[in-house]
Amino acid sequence: MSHEGTLLFLIAVLPFVGALLPGLMIRAGRTVCAVSTAVPTLLALIMLLVLAPAVLRGEVVQANIDWLPQLGLSASFFLDGLGLLFAAMILGVGLLITLYARFYLSGDDPMGQFYTYLLLFQGAMLGIVISDNILLLLIFWELTSLSSFLLIGYWKHLPEGRQGARMALAVTGSGGLAMIAGMLILGSVVGSYNLTDILQAGDAIRASEWYLPALILILLGAFTKSAQFPFHFWLPHAMAAPTPVSAYLHSATMVKAGVFLMARMWPALAGTDAWFYIVATTGLITMVIGALIALFKDDLKALLAFSTVSHLGLLTMLLGFGTEAAAVAAVFHIINHLTFKAALFMTAGIVDHETHTRDIKRLGGLRHLMPVTFLIGTVAALSMAGIPLFNGFLSKEMMLEEASHTDWFGSPYAVPILATIGALLSVAYSFRFVSHVFLGPKREDYPNAPHDPPFGMWAAPAILAFLVIVIGVAPFLAEGIVTAAANAITGADLHPHLKIWHGVTPALWMSIVAVLGGAVLLTLHRPLDRAWISAPRPEAKPMFDGLVAALVAASRWITDISHNGAISRYLAIFTITSVLLGFAAYSGSGLAMPTRGLLGVPPVIAVGWIMLIVATVSIVVMHHYRFRALTLLGIIGLSISAGFAYLSAPDLALTQISVETVTIMLLLLALHFLPKVTPKESAIGLRIRDGIIALAAGGGVGSLAYAFMMRDIETISDYHIDNSYEGGGGTNVVNVILVDFRGYDTYGEIIVLGIAGLVIYALMHALLDGPAAKRLKNTDYSQDRSRDRHPLMMVVVTRVLMPIALVVGLYIFLRGHNQPGGGFVAGLVVAIALLMQYMASGFAWTQERKKIEYHTMIGLGVLVAGLTGIGAWLLGQPFLTSAYTYVHLPPIEEFELATAMLFDLGVFLTVLGAVMLMLYSLSRIARFAGETVNVTPMDYDPGGYVTDEEAER
C-alpha cells in the first residue's frame, strides 16, 4: 500500500480508535474529555489536508486490504474529490461541534458517552464517503443509523428523545435494508462489489433489466436517509436530540449521506428518464412541502428541520436533473447549506440555552440582549434566504438557472414555477427566523433572562458565519473543491466559474420574485398561521405510530399462534411444513426407477422388527404411565443397537447402547421429581389431528428411506472409504470421519456438548433458587421405600466391574482409529463405570473420591482438542490436519501413533465431563430436597466385624 493509502486507512480508523478515549478521559474533567475527542478528529483532518492537494489535482488516493475475498468484501478505501469534500465537512464540522458541545451540555449530562457516540458516528460517516467497496459502504451506512440512534436518544429521560430515536432508526434502518438489496443487485450485474468498477460499468447497469429494481431500492435507502418526501417526517422528530447532534447530523452529515449516495452513484445510475422523474420529482415535492411546513413551525428547531428537508429536496432535485451544471450547483449548495444551516442550528441552540425556550411565539426582541448571537443568526439566515453577497444566494441562483430550462412531462413551466415557490417560502421562513426571534420589541416574559453565551459557545457558529460571507463575497475560493467534487460525480472534466453576477437572467428574476414574495408572505404570517392551524392536515407521527402498532399487532398475532408455549403446536407446525416440502419436492420431478431388489428377511430379524413395532405402538398407547414408557424405551434402544450391529455399523451399535444407558439414567433421575402419570390434556379432536400428522411424517420418512435404499446413489461415503487410510491414517472410516475429515465439526460438537453440560448445571442452580425450589422442598419422597439403601452385593459388583470397565474404555479408545470405537464411546463407557459407583455407594462417598472437577474436565477436553488442531499450524498445515507414524516398542507389536488420537482424547474428556456434570446436576436436586447422604460405602460394614477374640479383650 502506498504512503497515501496508509494515511487514508488511518483516517478511516482514527475516529473508531478515538471513540475509546472520551469515555475514559471524562474522569479527568469535561475540558480534557472534549480535547480528547478533538485530537483524533484534528489528526484525521490534518492527514486529509495532506492528501488534499493531490486529490484537487484530480488524482484518486486508494487503500486496499483484502478482508473476505470470497464474498467480494474488502476493506478498501478511496479518496476522490467528492469523498474529500464530504470528509472535510465531516471532520471540520465535527471539530466545531466538539467545541460547541463542550459548552452546550450541562453538568448533568454524561459527556463521555456523548463524545464517544459522536466519534463513532463520525467514523461511520467517514467510512461511507471513502469506502471503495459497496459492502463496506453498507456496513458503515448501518453504523450511521445505529450511532445516530444513540445520539438522538442521548437524553434517555425524555420520551420524545427515545421515540424520535426509534422513529429515525425504523425509517432509516428499513431504507438501509432496501439499499442492501439494491446494492447486491448492482454487484451481481457488474460482477464486482468495488465501487470503482461499478461506476465504470454505468452503461451495462443502465442497460440491464435489473436497473429499475436496483434504482428504486437504492433510492429508497437514499431518500429515507436524506428525509425525502414521503419519508421526511422522521427528521423533525429527531430534533429531540441535543442541539449539537442536530447541527452535526441533521444539517451537515447524516442527512447528506443520502445526497452523497445519489452523487456517488450518479455515473452508474443517472442519465435515464426513470432517474430524472423519480429523483427530480421527489426532490421538487420535498423542497416545496418542507419549505411550506417550515414557515408555520413555531419550534425553532422544527423550523430548521423542515428547512433542512426542503434544502435536501433541492439537492436531490439538482442531482435528479442529471446535467453537469446541476451537479456543480448541487456540490456548491452542499457546502453552502452546511455552513449556514449548522450555524443556524447552533444559534437556535444558543437561544434555547439562554432563554430556556425554542418557541418562536415566546421570543422576539433578542437583538439587544444577545447582539453576537443576533449577528451570527442573521448572517446565516440571510444566506438561507438567498440574499446576494451571502453564499446561499450563489447556489440558489445556479439552482434556479437549472430549473428555468428543465422540462417536466413536456411542460416548461412546472419546474421553474415550483422552484420559485420553494425559494419564496424559503425566504419567508428565513426572514421569520430573524424577525420573530431577534427583531421586534423586547419582552418581559422570557422563561430565563437571556444574554450572549461565553465565547466558546458562539465561536463555532461564528466561524461558519464567517465562511458564509467569505464564500458569498469571493466564491472563486471554493472553485477548487467544487470542481474536484463535481468532476468526481460526473466523471467529466468541468471548469465551472463561480461568480456573483451572471447578468440579467431568468434566474435573477425568479430570485427577485422569491425575495419580494417572501417578504410579503411574512407580513401576512399572522392570518396565514391562523388558517394553517385551523386547516386539517395529515400528521406523520400518529400515522407512523399507527403503522408501528399495526405491525406489532401483526407480529404478536403470528407469534401467538405459532409460539403458544405448547410443544405439540411447534412440532405440528414443523412436521407439517417438512412433510409438505417433501411432498412438493417429490411431486415436482418424480422418481427414477429402482435399481435394487428387496433383501430377504431372516426370521430373527423379523422378531427384532416386531419388537420395534410393538414397543413403539405400546409407548403411544401407554405413554401416560411414564415409568412403563421408560421400560418400553429400553426395548427400542436395544433393538436399534442390535440392528446397527447387524447392519454392519458396529461403531454406531457401541455408541447407541452406551448413550441408551446414560439416557435412561438421566430420565430416571428427572422422573423422581416429576409426576409419574401424565394427565390427559388434549381434546380428542386434537389427538386425532396429531395422530394424522405423526402418521404422515412417519410415512414420509419411511418412504424416503425406502426410495433411497432401493436405488444406487453416489454418496460422499465412497470418497471417505477410499481416502480413510491415506488421508487420515486410520482404517476405521467412521472414526477417521469424526476426527479428520469432519474434525472441525466434531470440534464444534464437543464444544456444544460441553456448553450443554454447563447450561444444565446453571439451569439447576437457577431452578434451586427459583419458585420451584419450595415445591421441591415440601414434597415428601420418602414413602414406601426399601431400606436397602446401598446393598452390599451391588457395591461389591460395581467395585469389581470398575477396573474392567475402565480397561474396556481404554481399549476402545486406543484402537478407535482402526477398529470400532473411539473417544466418544470410550467417554460414555467410563462415565457409566463411574455412574455405577455413584449408584452403588451414593453421592457423597463417590464425590469425596473424585479428584477432578467435571467443569475442568470439559474445559480440558476442548483445550486438548483445540491445541491438537492448532498444532497443525506450527507445521504450516491447516487446522486439524492429522499426522501419523508407526512405532515399535519391543515387548508389544508395532502400533500406530496418530495426532488424531490426541484429538480423540479431547473428545473423550469432554464427553466424560459433560455426561457426569449432567447427572451430577440432576442428582443435586435430591440433596436440595432434603435427602441425607452417607459417607460409608455401603449399608453393611464388613470392617466392623468383630472377632470373638477381640470381643473378649
Next chain:
Amino acid sequence: MIEYSLLFAAGCYGAALLLDLWRIVVGPDAADRILALDTMVINVIALLVLYGVWRGTAIYFEAAMLIAMVGFVSTVAYCRFLLRGDIIE
C-alpha cells in the same frame, strides 16, 4: 452341523425375545417388566454372539461384551428407581 445348531439356537432366542416382549407389554408389575427387559438384553447378547459365530468375525463379540457390561446398569437403575426413587443418593 454347526449351521443347524446355530439356526436352532437363534430360533430359540428369537422365540424368547417374543415372550419377553409379551411380558413387558402386558406386565402386570413393574418388576415383571424390568426382569423381562433384562432377559431381553441377555437374549440379544446371545443372538449377537451367534451371529458372530455364523459370520466368523470377532467384531460382534465386542458389541455383545459392551451390551453385557452396560446393559445391567440400566436394570440396576430401573430397580433403584422402584426401590428408592432416587437412583443416585
